Amino acid sequence: MKKPMVDAARGAARVRDLLVTGVSRHAIGVAVDRGELIRVRKGWVAARDADPLLIAAARDGVILTCVTQATRRGLWDVGLADPHVAAPPHAGHIAASGHVHWEKPAVPRVPGTLEDPIENVLAIVARCQPRDTALSIWNSALHRGLVDLDMLRRLPLTESGRALIDEATPFSDSGLESVVVPRLRWLDLPLRRQTWIAGHRVDLLIGECLVLQIDGGHHVGMQRTRDIEHDARVMLLGYHVIRVGYDQVMNRWAEVQDVILRAVAQGLHRRG
Template sequence: MCTDRARVRTYAELRAEGLTRRALTAAVSSGSLLHLRRGVYAEAGTCGPVAAAARHGGALACVTAARHLGLWILDSTDVVHVWMHGSGHGYAHEGCACRSHLDDLPAGRVFDHPGVAIVLRQILRCLGVEEFFVAVESALRKRLLTAADRRWLHDHINDPGRAALTAARSDADSGLESLVRWRLRHHMLAVRTQMRVVSGGRVDLLIGDRLIVEADGAPFHEGESQRHRDLRRDARAAVWGFVTLRFDYALIVHDWPTVEAAILAYVDRGLHLGR
């Protein structure tokens, strides 16, 4: 993310603030301003994605903007999503891997970042309801999505998006937990996140009364010492009648059928129910 005061500015804005041509040249030479393209400059501390979006002619959008806000997202590509408002013109630039987003919202200052509600709608339209649900739960967890934002979203998205918005909660600690709960929704299971269980401490997901599902995301679950702690905790939970299934990021995101089959096998045998 950019530093707090970093902004993208136009030549006209800088001149209107009293910066002379000589001072502008000196600022670029000193590195306090970065010349992005003709008439567009970035202040020191502006991060790479924001600078790339400005070179392209707009501001961060969609999952790139969500990542900039600190939201947990599924998309891991290097594509820079750029908000071009309604009729922005894109500029090809060196290393350009940009995807333009156009919308019917009132155009403001072209380099201003969209609000979180707009970002979430862009994710829904661009990448679908699953990515949207995960990002919404992350925004709720971080308290970035207000009641007014939720009302605006409800009025400006499609029916699948509204269903996901209604189902979203703020208790998931990671996008993997959100993703597991979303993908299990059709099985009508009681799935709770970040629950405390006897002897096991706080667990990622609890299905029914005693089936624990742990979603291990890198880098927090790397190394033998962490693996030992995880296994010890699983064993202590087992003493109290809990059963633990543990999956990593790759399994949950890229091999969901295996994860789903494992969970449902335990459920079919009633291992998620209390005695």
């Protein structure tokens, strides 16, 4: 089967870049006439089944970045509907919808690219998002091995990015974890992430035996059943389990904190 000039994975491409690879203008025109490609704007074409976000970025002359690109890379999704895109600092009028970032990138962008590299994504997230949200995305990138702290330290980051380097860790598997731990440090109790208990890791161990389990969007169906079974095994070992979800942590934190404080007040974080 003939490989498409612009496949869905690439989304869209500049005509000049296709010409460099040996594709002729005539072939591009034929592909457009056959409906295999669509003309996005002057000098740009896209696969008909390409990601609408990539097509929009090509149309508007911007680059997907910040929380939008973080979500596309499989990092923690903060649930923002409006796209975050980047434009050159000295670009003219940009008609893109959503939030436009104009700052100079930490890593130079290849001409014609529509997606920011992970280093730029994290640098912009650090400036754009609240600290706990940004830390969640950074930890998610580190945990997945998309970037490492030593490399981030060598980048020309802003003060907000430098502050996150001191807090970020590759050992956090949950964005919600990264939100919760900074909010509980004032308790002045041991807070151990990803501790192995009863054959599986728990999200957070507070003190000696108070377990906080944090459910993301994937905790449904069989996963939910396995979580409940594990909770029972953990409690049989003498631990106390508090299980909370995304909405509770992000939108009703005062309620979650109140439950934890009442558990601590009763000494449920201590053995004996």
